[in-house]
Amino acid sequence: MAPNFNKLRREVSRLHRAIDARMMMIPKVCQRGCSVCCHQHIRIPGQEELVIEEFVLNEMSADTKSHVAANLEAWFDYFESNTPDGTIIDESTLQAFERQQAEDRFPCPFLVDGICSIYPTRPTVCRVHIEQGTSAHCESDPQKITEPCSERLDVLRSRNSEGWMVHL
Numbered sequence: 001m002a003p004n005f006n007k008l009r010r011e012v013s014r015l016h017r018a019i020d021a022r023m024m025m026i027p028k029v030c031q032r033g034c035s036v037c038c039h040q041h042i043r044i045p046g047q048e049e050l051v052i053e054e055f056v057l058n059e060m061s062a063d064t065k066s067h068v069a070a071n072l073e074a075w076f077d078y079f080e081s082n083t084p085d086g087t088i089i090d091e092s093t094l095q096a097f098e099r100q101q102a103e104d105r106f107p108c109p110f111l112v113d114g115i116c117s118i119y120p121t122r123p124t125v126c127r128v129h130i131e132q133g134t135s136a137h138c139e140s141d142p143q144k145i146t147e148p149c150s151e152r153l154d155v156l157r158s159r160n161s162e163g164w165m166v167h168l
């Protein structure tokens with residue numbers, strides 16, 4: 001494994017630990033086993049993508065890998081059917097696709113039997129996506145557009161200023 005990758009993995013792990021510690025302090029109604037928020041599009045920065053790829057290749061069981069592969073195939077079919085010419089043209093096209101996926105509640109390809117198959121390396125956006133007051137509108141607003149958690153946005157903003165391309 002390349003030394004640069006080891007450094008990147010350490011940095012991503014450090015970032016995730018710091019985010020988890022901060023998010024632990026925020027009261028939330030989210031519960032273990034709930035995957036409502038996993039039915040929408042997520043944007044993963046390149047650094048985290050590499051770490052996830054390594055996890056899938058080296059840590060994931062063959063059975064789970066085949067589930068994820070099937071999910072990915074379904075996801076790409078969905079993507080091609082819900083974007084102009086099967087591609088993303090610009091930010092507004094991407095946002096339209098994200099709204100559509102949230103509305104259709106199409107699942108993230110890493111969701112297997114209602115559980116995140118890459119949980120130890122799940123991206124920052126998943127670590128900070130919480131619900132504070134009530135879970136009543138989780139299904140109708142998985143993107144949490146109407147009531148974004150301000151602390152969550154602070155975490156993302158602070159990371160962005162350090163050069164991490166994290167989006168909601």
Ligand code: SF4
Pocket residue numbers: 037038039042108109110111112115116117118119122123126
């Ligand atoms: S990466 Fe995991 S936590 Fe994030 S949306 Fe996908 S299944 Fe859910």
